[in-house]
Amino acid sequence: MNAVVMKSLFQSNIRMPLIAALLIISATSVARAQDSRIQLASLDHLAAKASQTVDVTIDERLMKMAAKLLKDDGDEQQVKKLINGLKGIYVKNFEFEAAGQYTAADLESIRTQLRAPGWMRMVNVISRKEGNLEVYLMAVGEQISGLAVLHSDAKELTVVNIVGPVDLEKLAQLEGQLGVPDLGIEPKKKTKNEEK
Numbered sequence: 001m002n003a004v005v006m007k008s009l010f011q012s013n014i015r016m017p018l019i020a021a022l023l024i025i026s027a028t029s030v031a032r033a034q035d036s037r038i039q040l041a042s043l044d045h046l047a048a049k050a051s052q053t054v055d056v057t058i059d060e061r062l063m064k065m066a067a068k069l070l071k072d073d074g075d076e077q078q079v080k081k082l083i084n085g086l087k088g089i090y091v092k093n094f095e096f097e098a099a100g101q102y103t104a105a106d107l108e109s110i111r112t113q114l115r116a117p118g119w120m121r122m123v124n125v126i127s128r129k130e131g132n133l134e135v136y137l138m139a140v141g142e143q144i145s146g147l148a149v150l151h152s153d154a155k156e157l158t159v160v161n162i163v164g165p166v167d168l169e170k171l172a173q174l175e176g177q178l179g180v181p182d183l184g185i186e187p188k189k190k191t192k193n194e195e196k
Contacts, residue, residue, distance in 0.1 A: 035146075035163075036087075036118075036138040036145050036146020036147075036148075036161075036163045036164070037087070037088060037090070037146070037161060037163045038090075038110060038113045038114065038148055038159075038161050039113065040090060040092045040110070040159055040161070042106070042109040042110070043092050043094070043102075043106060043109070043110070043157070043159065046094045046101065046102055046106065046157065047094065049094075049096060049101040049102075050094040050095060050096055050101070051095055051096060051097045052093075052094075052095040053092075053093065053094055053095075054091060054092070054093035055091070055092055055093075056089065056090065056091035056092075057088075057090055058088060058089045058090070059087075059088045060086075060087045060088055060164075063083055063086055063087070063088065063089070066083065067080050067083055067084065082167075085164055085165050086162065086163065086164035086165070086166075087163040087164035088161075088162075088163040088164065089160075089161075089162055089163075090159075090160070090161040090162075090163070091158070091159070091160050091161075092157075092158070092159045093156070093157070093158040093159075094156065094157045094158075095155060095156050096155045096156065097155070098155070099154035099155055100154075101155075102152075102157050106157070107150070107152060107157075110148075110150055110159055111134075111150070114134075114136045114148055114150075118138045118139065118140065118145075119136050119137070119138050119146075119148070120136065120137055120138075120139065121134060121135070121136050122135045122136065122137050123135035130153065131151060131152055131153025131154070131156070132150075132151070132152050132153070133149070133150075133151050134149070134150040134151075135147070135148070135149050136148040136149075136150075137166070143165055144165065144166045144167075145163075145164065145165060145166075146161070146162060146163050146164070146166065147160075147161070147162040147166045148160065148161045148162075149161075
């Protein structure tokens with residue numbers, strides 16, 4: 001073989017693994033982009049202005065530890081069932097003495113993430129009295145793999161992010177548990193046939 005053919009084979013042999021590596025890296029990036037965990041660190045600066053701050057971070061490891069501590073009866077058993085399979089619960093809540101302590105840019109830093117592929121806004125309530133409420137779901141196929149709630153009014157800002165498979169019918173039972181605030185979700189009422 002002459003030198004030109006050898007050089008051509010050598011370059012194509014190097015090029016193929018390089019292309020394969022780039023494809024793997026970009027596939028990983030796409031998978032991360034479709035992760036249902038949103039980044040809340042952009043809101044951390046609001047803690048200095050807030051009269052009260054709640055910051056809850058329960059990752060998968062802590063979720064499993066919490067499940068082990070819960071009893072297998074009563075309400076704790078229900079909570080244990082609800083968190084089974086979840087990858088994390090993340091909550092940021094800021095209460096302020098006066099209005100105007102956070103900006104539209106603060107909200108936009110969260111909304112931008114919720115416009116990523118896979119996320120869809122399910123609820124958008126705008127109320128001068130009670131503030132704005134937005135609920136977003138991330139779906140993979142027909143399964144909900146994440147939930148985000150953004151509530152804002154003049155003196156309060158709350159972001160809730162639940163990562164992992166979410167059963168909307170059971171979500172109402174998670175309100176008030178593990179730092180999840182009351183989201184105003186009403187459980188589905190049972191029909192007479194379901195009660196039997």
